[in-house]
Amino acid sequence: MFQEPHYTQTLSMRVSEVLADIGVDERIVLKRRRTWLLRESMANVNNQLWNDNSYIVYYFGSQSEGTTTMGMRSDTDELYCINIFPVIQDWSEWIHGEPNYLMIQDNSVSPGYCLLQLLRPDAPLPADRESNQYFFRDRTGKVLLKQFIFPDEYFHKFSLHGPARVEQGSHGYCDRDIVIALHCKTWPQQARQWLDQQGEGQWPSAEMKQYCSRTGCFVVPVGCRGSEHEQLEWRISTSLAERCLMLNLNITQIRCYVLMKMVIKSFIDPQFEDVISSYMCKTVLFHCIANSHFNIWRENNLLSCLLLCLYNLHYSIINENCPHFIIPKNNLMRGKITSVEKTNILDILNNIINSAGVALLCIKCDGLGFRLHFKFYNLSLVKASKYISGHLLYDIAISCSGASLISSYSLKNKRPNEAVQKLTTCLSKISNIQYDGLYKTACQLLAPRYCTTLGSVLASINIDQHNIVSANAFELILLGWFTDAASSKLKLASILFCAKEIQKADLALSIIEKYYDLQVVEPVCGCYDFETEALKQEFFATCDSRNVDTIHDDMVSCVTFLPCEIHCVPTELRYEMIRSSPGDRIFLTQEDDWMDNAVVDSLPYLYFLQYKVYSHLGRNNEKQSALSKLHRTIITEPNLGHRETAFNILGKCMEQEVQDIK
Known part of the structure; x- marks a missing residue:
């Protein structure tokens, strides 16, 4: 069946070229992986700094595997692993002093699932307690842990879907599945x-x-559908092992998987959504790779590889059995497909298989079919690599910006000296993290931001007490000088202004403006999700050859001042720290913690500080120029995260203009 004529090799090469054009090539796949694994590392470094490592975050699925495209809009699969409950499979693994849970994997439990029996913390013996909201005592006396999920108060915007909390993507953001x-x-x-x-x-x-x-392995709080113990079972997940398998695929195998998902998305999902999952496609791919000779997975044989996978998927549907690759007795299709769905999906797959690749011309995702038509006429379309690279760089910048939110929450209501102690401890922890690779890169990205914040808090204390900034504070702030295009530098300029070092503030602002490329630099705000317009073309043009961890030239975060930094903030901006009344606070969530800070986009703040400095120096023409630039920026810059704050400081400038006239 798979001894195809010569034209299928030609078609395979054309499809491979099109997939490369839309970002499924070795370079972009590796860049996607590095981006998401770096974001994972950053999340866990922050977790170690502020939450004592009570949980570990993992990003699984298409984003971290590099097996997606811009058009597929794949969701992000986040797994939060709680570290405070040891799970064991043998009594010899029991840990003294901990609430151990023994995995029960006998014949009473569905394949691929287990029950979790509570053991005593003082001895390797079964615990003895009555049923309650967390535990169920069965007829044999075993105390079993019930399934649980994140409480609603933590994920009020998420809907429940199986074991996951799902947040619908908005404003251009992907959906999030959190387990x-x-x-x-x-x-x-x-x-x-x-x-x-x-x-x-x-x-x-x-x-x-x-x-x-x-x-x-992980255990996830969801039972096998129709099982006797469905409400008590926990699914066994080998996601870390599967990640290893995915990261060791060659580019043809990755392209084959992407094509399978596109086929499902284009031909099956419109009628039978969620019946055939991408995880089933991945499992079929694994089986095909394991049971075929390695040399068939070549670029010029892509179509035959795709047909092999679709044929095996067809066979699984006929038998209503898709064996888990690592735990084969676990049937992924059990109870997932009705007889009507089965008949229709088999017909669709038959038509695709028998089309010998022609069906690919009908795939609209990423313009695959359209691009394939062009390839046969030796015409080319714009490649997606620079746009993918730009968005990946933007994602890293968002993660760095989000780190400020975590510190903001942790330093909330802290007095300045307490904040200094906490930040000093965090920097000490960062210096003691003994990791290489992405963890080291994560520390290198985060440490300068915490240095800037610590320096700013110290400067606020200095200004309040002596109206002069210590050398130690300046040294710490300068360590964060290259955090991004301007935000840390603007903190220094703001501190100099508040310390009445007007000439030095003027010099700092002139340097910032000189190196701030208005045609390239993109503002980034991690405070909340908001609808962003298309990023600058010049920004994308600079990103394609860049590593995902080099964000300091072309990105700029908003400038954030915590309450403990209040003396580094001009008077006009201090009102931002009291924007919510006591009555409003009952409606705020942890996601709104940024509202207790003074937060402003960098470019408007640059021009505002220039206006204030030039006012003090009596340079009226430059003052009016800064005011015009501030107004123009608020009107024309599409991706400001705090436009209302920019309008507020513009209003304060206009009030000063009126007073100057009088």
């Missing part, structure tokens, strides 16, 4: 046979399996 899980350090008993199996493809390798076995 809570517990971790077991040992490899699941039900998957131990997989470690010794080997198919024709000799994949995964022995080294990969050895690594997978060290990742242990």
Whole structure:
């Protein structure tokens, strides 16, 4: 069946070229992976700094695998692993003093699932307690942990979908699926046979399996549909092992998976949404790679590889059985497909398979079919790589900006000296984190921001007490000088102005303006989700050759002052710290903590500070120029996150103009 004529090799090459044009090539796949794994590392570094590592965040799925495109708008799969509940599979693993949970994986539990039995913390013995909202005592006396999810107060904007909390993407943001899980350090008993199996493809390798076995497993609060213990079962997840498998695929295998998802999205989802999941496609791909010779997975054989996968998916649907790749007794299609859906989906897949690739011309996602038509006429369209690179860089900048929110929440209501102590402790922790790779990069991105904040808090104390800024404060602020295009530099200028070092503030502002490229630099605000307009074309043009962790030239965060930095803030901006009344606060959530700070976009703040400095220096023409630039920026800059604050400070400038006239 798969000994295709010569034209399929030509079609395979054209499809491969089109996929490369829309960003499915080695370079962009690696850039996507680095972006999301770096964001994961940044989240966990911040967690260690502020939350004592009570949980670990993982980004799984298409984004971190690099198996998506701009047009697919894949959601982000976030797993929060709670560290305070040890899960064990053998009594010998019991930990003294902890609330251990023993995985029960006997014949009474569905394959791929388990029950969690509570054990005593003082001895390796079963716990004894009555049923309540957290535990269920069965007829044999075992105390079993009930499924639980994040409380509603933490995720008020999320809807419940299986074990996940789902937030619908808005304003150009992707959907988010957040799952809570517990971790077991040992490899699941039900998957131990997989470690010794080997198919024709000799994949995964022995080294990969050895690594997978060290990742242990997660347990997720969802039961097997229709099971006797559905409300008590926890699904066994091997997501870390599967990530390892995905990161070891070659580019043809990745392209094959992307095409499978596009086929499902284009031909099946419009009629039968969510019946065939991308996870089923991934599982089918794994089986095909493991059971076929490795040399078929070549660029000029892409169409045959796709047909092989679709044929195996077709076979799984006929039998209503898609075996989990690592735990084969777990049927992913159990109870997921009705007889009507089965008949229609099989017909759709038959038509696609029999079209020998012609069906790909009908795929609208990312303009795949349209681009394929152009390829056959040797015409080319704009490649997506620079746009993908730009958005990935923007995502990293958002994560860096979001780090400020975490520190803001942790320093909320702290007195200046307490904030200094907390920030000093955080910087000490960062210096002691013994990690290489992305964790090290995450620390290098975050540390300068905390240095700037610490320096600013110290400067606020200095100005309040002596109206002069210490050398230590300046030194810390300068360590954050290259955080981005302007925000940390503007903090220094603001501090100099508030310390009445007007000439030095003027010099700092002139340097900032000189190197702020208005045609390239994009403002970034991580305070809240808001609708952004298209980013600048010149910004995209600079991004394609850049690494995802080099954000200091082309991005600029908003400038944030905490209440403990109040003496570094001009009077006009201090009112921003009291924008909500006591009555309003009952409606605010943790996501609104930024509202207790003075937050302003960098470019308007640059011109506002210039206006204030030039007023003090009596340079009226330059003062009027700064006022005009402030007004023009508020009107023309599309992606300001705090436009209302910019209008407020513009209003204060206009009030001063009226007073000057009088």
